[in-house]
Amino acid sequence: MPAPDLNLISPLNVGEAYQPSFRMADVIDGKARLTEDQFLELYNHASLTQLGQYAAAMTDRLCPEDYRTYVIDRNINYTNICTARCTFCAFKRNDPDAIDAYTLDDEAIYEKIRELTAIGGTQILMQGGMNPALPITYYEQLLTGIRHRFPQIHIHAFSPPEFVEFSRFFNRPVRDILQRFQACGLNTVPGGGGEIFSDRVRSRIGPGKCTGDQWLDVMSEAHKLGMHTSGTMLIGHIEDITDRIDHLQRLRQRQDWALASAPAHYTAFIHWTYQPDNTPLDKKRKWSPDNGKAFEFDNGRTVRLADANEYLRMLALSRLYLDNFRNLQSSWVTMGPKIGQLALFFGANDMGSVMMEENVVSSAGTTYCLSEEMICRIIRDSGWIPAQRNQYYEVLKRHEDPDAPDRRQRPAPPPRRIQHRITPDEAAAYKSAVLSISAKTTAVGRIVTKASDAT
């Protein structure tokens, strides 16, 4: 491997094309796995467009279909009260008596699901803060109630950090809680709270939250019980590239084990970028390429935010490295629709969800919102057929006909309001009324003589 250079900014498509020191075609064809050293080499030397080409070729092999997918779901954050103090989080409330601290009751959650089913939604993503006041019966009754009322709705709920805290709150093993929740209707476990697994990063950005190994262990238990899960990564804070590679390495290892030994596995990988607004971490100094040296982890004193280039580079590299993850999602919620669309050419084969509701990222100042129509248009404009999927990535509807969400005839715009034209008689009556008022206001020096003056 060539000696790592100190690219201060990840290279764009400039200068001579870099040639990898290994056979990239073997990685793309599935004859060899990308190693961690090769990952670092590509990160340091390949241009953005080279990475995009490699990742697109790999995606074509793994996902050769003529469609790209999305799901319609609703994020339900059942409480924002949390024992953890993640420094990148603007959503949590540590004080349960804070004026904006909340916990939703069952009825409020049922109502949200009713609204979701009314627009053709198929699943909920339910996660909270970690609220020590809630007993295990809150969760069991809630899951049972949802399953009973909405048997068709897929329940994708409670991230690994929540399960680790449940274990502490309820004094039971994680496996026992997973089994009980599964019996009440839980289908799959979302990958929230993955962030970065390495202890040196995690202990600084996520005090009060489970370790990386605990996160992975919860997911492995879920896999043993037949529940699929998703893998995640949060980039663009205090971590450096070695932390990201370590994170992906651990995910790939666990997925190898799950695929070989368990009845379930990770169905997808999603990474997104830290959104700084309203978060404690935003007070840290920001790294800049003007500093004169490459960014390295410095015990959490400096934040390196990830821009679109960095996001796409990591997406492409994740596609190449995670050869045992079939699906990679575009993170348009944090990157916006344009980069979200470009992601389809950098390794993503799924646009994630048409979200009816999102509370966590929007608390940190990011408010991108896409309708089903817009997601379908983004996919179709990119050259694929848009298809609605479920949480198992099974296609529910291919949108090929004229009735597709992005092809439906829009209702005609409402007719223009015709302005009321004042008649001469109305004008005369109005003027005399104004003059009679003005006669009373001459004492303050203003004489109103024209109707327009009175407005």
Ligand code: SF4
């Ligand atoms: S990210 Fe999650 S676990 Fe961390 S403080 Fe926020 S709500 Fe709590």
